[in-house]
Amino acid sequence: MTAVYVHGIGMTKFGSFEDKSLKDLLIEASREALKDADHPKIDAIFVGNFMGGTLSNQEILGAIVAHDLGLGYIPTAKLEGACASGGIALRQGVLSILSGEYENVLVVGAEKMKHASTATVTQFINTAMDQSTTEKEAGLTFPGFFGTVANRYMFETGAKKEHLAKVALKNRENAINNPLAQFQKPTSIDEIINARMVTDPLGLFDCSPITDGAAAVVLSSKPSSIKVRASAQSSGPTLMQDAVDLLSLPAVKISGEKAYEKAGLGPKDIDVVEIHDCFSMTEILSIEELGFFQKLEGWKAVEEGKTRVDGEIPVNTSGGLLSKGHPIGATGIAQIYQLVRQLRGNAPNQLAKQPKIALAQNLGGTGAYSVVHILERV
Template structure:
């Protein structure tokens, strides 16, 4: 396995953009990434696209060459990867191994989703397709309901409180308020988080991520640049909650994390900054436990103590996370990496953390059936 480095990054703002289409969003991110890397489209040897369900959201299929061609990338393999909300992370996982194995010198990964072209009800229906159709979506269980069940069980098993869930939202909204590319740059109070519009018990609207448009891109290469991809691992588990022995942890994340830590030769306690998949507030708490940052059941008190704030022991979701930065599904996994690179370069502005030499991203698909864990290191 050869060393793999980050050559360039690029992102659009995340938000609701009625006048933008999927192609224009992707091209903006790709162009920004190539400019950042100081190369042109001709330098790309393979193009990997992370996208969950562009065909349903936009009625456009065959998306990888559709996007690549619009960005001036032609004549190279162009492939779309779908792994629900982990589509971007999965595309990056395969790109990393393609470069590390010597197959290519430079691979461009783009994640994109255009979601706001559909009604909220239709978006919920499309997203439900990432769950189990037979036992969940066919009986009306959308993802807010599924993660609400997970939250209730976590509360039952460990004593996790609504205030601890709300602490995740308050922290991530504050971080997003400092992020000029975030969808919802709005500071909220604990009282607002607890008393927001009910969605699915125990969730209010402030426990749930956003329906967003956006794109992100990252170019990786075999050149030994300043930020290395120390590890990238992907794992899977049962799609349906009914097929699991527990719903308060995700085996896919635990397996992917174990592999990634072994590849990088580090322990969880060495990580200095992280972007994790907070599609719902409970998902961030479970990620803290599955990644080994704290013991099972301890993430609620840990987050409530301020340990994961910008100035805390381990800053988590300094971008604002999916909760407030936004969650254009296919773009999320790639955007997490871009945000970590900004931290590692010292370019995160008002949300810059003190030390960011070892960073981790966790990108989750569905209700935990896919998980991608990536570790970045500054030599």
């Protein structure tokens, strides 16, 4: 039976790059991944991107990447699923190899956001919510959804703003050791708690930043030292008012369960995790939904340091979206970049015991999409 392996990875520095276009970022990450894979003949390209059309006035990214890399007239496609665009592109790459259609595939994700104002970016990010509803007209924003979730979570569990801050602090401490991360300046619990409020109770450090960047992987049916054990996806509610349980992200739970089932593994078998921490609150919910901790107890695990690099289940050793940065279309692929390095044994914040099984979870919208991949060192 066909299996899929990772042959190459590439990633740009995440941050603010005035002099680089969306295309420049895509090409830079792709080139590095192709070099890392020792330049196989690529049969197809899948691109993850969310706002190329609105913020850079640029579509046809797949064909542009094929053309500018000089890979020939191969088939390409762009995949969009808001912040899960990268993970969805990766999954389509995996499925295309599993189908037997292609042998070698390039998957690249990128976003170029820093040149636009925060109000403009916030407006376009809102396209990840259903725009033809009274909910949107009420003025709910994307961060506002997670602020509303956080207030209810604190109300029900007794968690405090300090626990949200501990997620942000952990991820910042990890990013300090990651030269590709956007934020490497040390911070403190006090600075995080007292930072400017974005959407009550979430402050500046609780929210992932606006970022430029790209990441790429080369996949193949030929064996390598990193095998894709599972690829799974789910959708979830597209409106806050339709969430059956506001403190649950069904897409995360279902995509996780499907991935565990495909891999024949469970949460206890996972050595290292990259989770979609678009907000500090989201990391807490998702460590619960993926079965690492009991429902409504994720905040206690954070308090006890269980998700730190030296904890029982290290989460976001890259610095996560909160501090590594969140160039939307790149994020799902940048998670794979960090995990492959962990499995290879040369990551920033490398675990003391070289991990064997790694899990990446990429979220889109306010829980509208979730993609989970499980990788294994073989």
